[in-house]
Amino acid sequence: MTEVISADAPRGAPPERDILLDVRNLKTYFKVLDGVVPAVDGVSFSLRRGQTLGIVGESGSGKSVTAMTIMRLLDIPPAQIDPASEVWFDGREILGLPMDQMRRIRGNEMAMIFQEPLTSLNPVFTVGDQIAEQVALHKKVGKKAAWDRAIESLTLVGIPNPERRVKQYPHEMSGGMRQRVMIAMALSCEPKLLIADEPTTALDVTIQAQILELLKTIQQRTDSALVLITHDLGVVAEMVDNVIVMYTGEVVEQGTVEEVLVEPRAPYTMGLLESIPSVEKRGGRLSAIKGVVPSPFNLPPACRFEPRCPYHWERCRTVPPELYLSGPSGRRARCHLHTPEGAGRWPAALEAHRRALATGRELPVHDATPGDA
Amino acid sequence: MSATVDHGLAAPKIKGALRQRPPRGILRARAILYGILALVLVTVGLLLVVSVLFRVKGGVDLLVEIWPAYIVAALAYIAPRGYRDRKLWAFGLSLVIGFVLVVGAVVMSYLALVPGAMGGTAAGSAAPGASGAAASGAAASGAAATGAVATAAPAGSAAAASPLASGATGAATTASGTIDGNLAFGLITLALLFLAFGVPLLWGLIRERSFFLAAETRHPIKTAQEIEAETGGFAEITPVSASGSGDTAPALGLPSPVAIATGAVDPLVSVRGLKKHFPILGGILRRRVGTIYAVDGVDFDVYPGEVFSVVGESGCGKTTLGRTLLQLTPPTDGHVVFDGYELADVDPDDMRPLRRRMQIIFQDPFGSLNPRMPVSDIIGEGLLAQGVTNRKERDKRTGDALEVVGLRRDYSRRYPHEFSGGQRQRIGVARALALSPDFIVCDEPVSALDVSIQSQVLNLLLDLKRDFNLTYLFISHNLSVVEYFSDRIAVMYLGKIVEIGTVDELYRNPRHPYTVALLSAIPIADPRRRRSRLVLKGDVPSPAAPPSGCRFHTRCWLRERLGNPEICATEDPALRPMTGDAHHRAACHFAEQISESAVAETVETQDVVETAAAVE
C-alpha cells in the first residue's frame, strides 16, 4: 500500500477526502547575512487519516522547518515560503489562510510536540492553566469544564495523581513527565493531526520506550494521524507506516517503512542503514558515510549527495536527479541509479550495500575524510 | 578502606607505591616543626637586634648559650624532608623533637615549681637551664629547654624593651637558690609553649604512624621520573592509520578467559569499593542537608586492550564514575589501582606521568572545548602540563595528533566554532591522544553526533585502539553502540553495578531485570523485527534518596510479577556470580526467575499508558 505519496494532483485542486494532509512542492528559504538557506527545497508528501508518517534525516536536513512551515509557526521574514507551495489540510489550503483562521486550526485540529518541552511550555503558568487555556480557546467551554478536561488529558497520558500534577509548574517535573504533559496538551482538543518533532531525542531509552508506546496507544485510541520526525531509524522502524528520507532540504527517498528500511533505494538511505552499529559487525569497522553534510550556501551542483556517494559517476555532477520511481508499488528515490542511464550500475551498488550491511570490514580504512570546516 | 565485599575480583597487584600526599596528622606535624624553626629564627633575629641596637649586656652571650635551640631548629627543618617518601628516619627524628619538647616542659616546670631544685646544681653556672637539665639526666631536653628559655622570652615577657634581661640575668642572679617570681613565670610560660608544640606533634605522629610504618611502605616508593622511565616515557605518536594500514587487522580485545583466570594478564585498572558522594547544601548557611550517592561502591577490573563499557540511564553516576576513577575529583572512599600504582592521595607532582597515561574524551564536543582558544592551545595545554615547554616540540605533537585523528595539521590555528560536531569530537580525541595515553575514558563520545558521523568517530576510536594499544572505558547509554563496540559491560543503576559480564553474556542471557528492560527498549531499525517493548515504570529515583533494599525495586517488573516479595525492599542484593560463569554477575535476589517467557508474559500484560509512575 503505497499510494501515500500523491502523484502530482493538478495544482489548486483539493486532494481526495481520505487524505488528511497533502504537502505539495513545499519550499521554505531563510534569507540570512551569508546568503539564502534553502531549508526545505521542494518537499511533497501526503498522509491519510489515522496513518503515521516518519520524516527521517540528519540534523540540518530540514525536518523541523518542514513541520514548522506546515504549522505556520515560522517568522516571515527571515523565513520565506515559496508562493507556489501548497499545504492541504483536511480539505483546505492552509498556507494561504489568514492568520486568525490558522490560529483556530492550530492547537485544535493540528497540534505539535517538540523535542524540548521546556522551551514550548510556559514556565510561569501551571501545566493545568496552560492546557485549560488552550481548551477554553478552541472549544468554547467554561473554566470548570476546561480544567476538568486538563485533568482528563493528563490521566489519558498516564500521569499519576493528575489532580495534584495540574497545579505544578513545568520545571517541577522530570523530562519524561514534561513530554507527557506536552502530549496531553497536544491531545487536549482531540486534533486530527499530531506532529511530533524528535519527541524522544532528549530522553533516556527507557523513557523513550514509555513515550513511544504511549504515543502508539493513544494514536490508536484517538485515531489521529501522526507525523513523527526523528533522526533515529530504529524509532521509525517501530512507529510508522510510511517514511520520507530527507537530505539537504530534499526528499531523497519515500515509501513504506518496510520498503525503505529493508530495501533502500537511495544511496543516502543505504549508507545510513549500513552505518548502524550491530552485533554482526563486531570486530570490524562500521561503514561510515564519508565526509559531512554540505553547507547550504555551497551545495553540490547536481546530486547533493554526490561528494559523499560511493556510487557516483559523471552524470551525478551534471544532471540533478529527480525522485524517480524505483519500485513496483510507487516508491521513489532521488538517484540516477534508477534511470535507464544508471540501471547498469545498480546491481553492483546493491551488492556493495549487502556486503556493507553484513560487515563493515571490507571498506577502505580512510572513509572518514573530514570535510572542510 | 572500604568494607570487604565479595566482588570475586583478585586483589590488585601493586608494582610500587607512589609518594602520597601525607594525611592530615602528618601535615600538622610538619606545620608544627616549621613553626619551631620560625620561632627560633625570629628569636635569634630579635636577640641580634636587641644586643646590637640597645647594647644590652649579655645579648651575644645568650646567643651563644642557646646553641641547643639551633640543633632543634635544624632537626625541625630536616625531618619533614623525608615525609613524602615516608622515610623512617623522618618519623624518628620528628618523634625525638616531640619528646625533647615534652621532657623540656616537664623539666622546666620542675625547676620553676620545686624550690631549691635549681640552686644546688646550678651554682655559678652561666647556663642555669642546661645544668639543671644535666642534673636531671636528660641532657638533650635540657639543652632544648635552655634554647627555648631564650626563644620564648620575647613572647612570654611583658617588658618589651629588655625582654631578655628579665629572664637571663634573672636566672644568673638566682644562683643562691631562691628562684625569683619573674623567672618562674617565664619558665612556666615556656613549658606551656613547649607542650603546645610537643603534644600535638607527638599525637599526630603516633596516630598516623601507619603512614610511615604500614605494609604499603614495603613497596618500593617510586618517583615520577622512575615511573616515566618504566613505561618508556612519552612516546611519539606516529600517524599510523593516516598512512593507511591494513584494514582487517584485528583490534585488540579482551584477553582470553584462560589468561585472565590464570592471572597471566593483570588488569590495567582495578577499581575497588569506589564511592563518590556529593553534599547537598541548603539554607542560608549553605549547610549540608543531604547527600547525593552518585557512585556508591563499585568494583571492577579493566584488562589491557579491552573496551569496558558502562551503561545506564542518565543520572546513574556514569560520568562521576569516570571522573572519580581518573582522580579528576577525589573519591569519597575506595581505591583505584592503575597499572600497579594506587592513585589515592598521590602527590600531584608524582601523579603527572600517570595522569598522562589516563585521558578522557567528553560527550559534548561543543561544551568541552574552550571557544577562545585555538586548537593548538587546546591540544598544547596538556602537553605543557606534562613539561613540554618547547613551543616547536608542542606544535609538532599537536600536528601529529591532528593528523592521526584525520584532520589537517594546519587546523591547529583555527578556533572550535569553525568546526562541525564530528570534527570537534575529533579534536577532543586528538587532545587526549597527543599525550600518548594507555587508557582513555570515553564519556559518551558519540551521543551528540548524527548517525553517519557517529560511525566515523567509532571507526576512528577503533583504529586508534589498534594502532596505539589503547584500552577504553566507554561510557554510553546507547546499547546498540555498546554491543558493537565493547568486550565487557557493566550496567549501572543509581551508583551501583547491577550486572557485569561479557557482551555475549549480557545480551544473550541478561540476568538482571534492569538489563532486560534496557535491552528491550533499544529501537531496532528493522520493521520486520518490530515488537512490543517491556516498558519500565517511572523515572530513575533521586540518587539523594536511593530506595531501600534493592535500589531497583520501585520500578522492577520482576518483583511485581513475583508478587512484590518483601526481601527486595529490605535487603540489598549482592552482585553474585551467575551459574555457568563466575565473571558474569548480577545483583538480584531472583535472577534465576528471569526467562524469555517471563519477559514475554510481562510485556503482554503491562499497561503502557500507566508507566509514568514507579510503584510506591
Ligand SMILES: Nc1ncnc2c1ncn2[C@@H]1O[C@H](COP(=O)(O)OP(=O)(O)O)[C@@H](O)[C@H]1O
Ligand atoms: N531561523 C533560521 N534562520 C536561518 N536558518 C535556519 C533557521 N532555522 C533553520 N535554519 C536552517 O535550515 C536548515 C534546516 O534546519 P532544520 O529544519 O532545523 O533541520 P532538522 O530539523 O532536520 O535538523 C538548516 O540548515 C538550518 O541551519
Ligand SMILES: Nc1ncnc2c1ncn2[C@@H]1O[C@H](COP(=O)(O)OP(=O)(O)O)[C@@H](O)[C@H]1O
Ligand atoms: N559536581 C556535582 N555536584 C553535585 N552533584 C553531582 C555532581 N556531578 C554529578 N552529580 C550528581 O550525581 C548524579 C550522577 O551524575 P552523573 O555521574 O553525571 O550521571 P550520568 O553520567 O550517568 O548521567 C546525578 O544525580 C548528578 O546530579
Ligand code: SF4
Ligand atoms: S545520483 Fe549519483 S551521486 Fe547521487 S545518490 Fe545517485 S548515484 Fe549517488
Ligand code: SF4
Ligand atoms: S532483587 Fe527484587 S527488586 Fe531487585 S531486581 Fe531482583 S527482583 Fe527486582
Ligand SMILES: [Mg+2]
Ligand atoms: Mg530539528
Ligand SMILES: [Mg+2]
Ligand atoms: Mg554522563
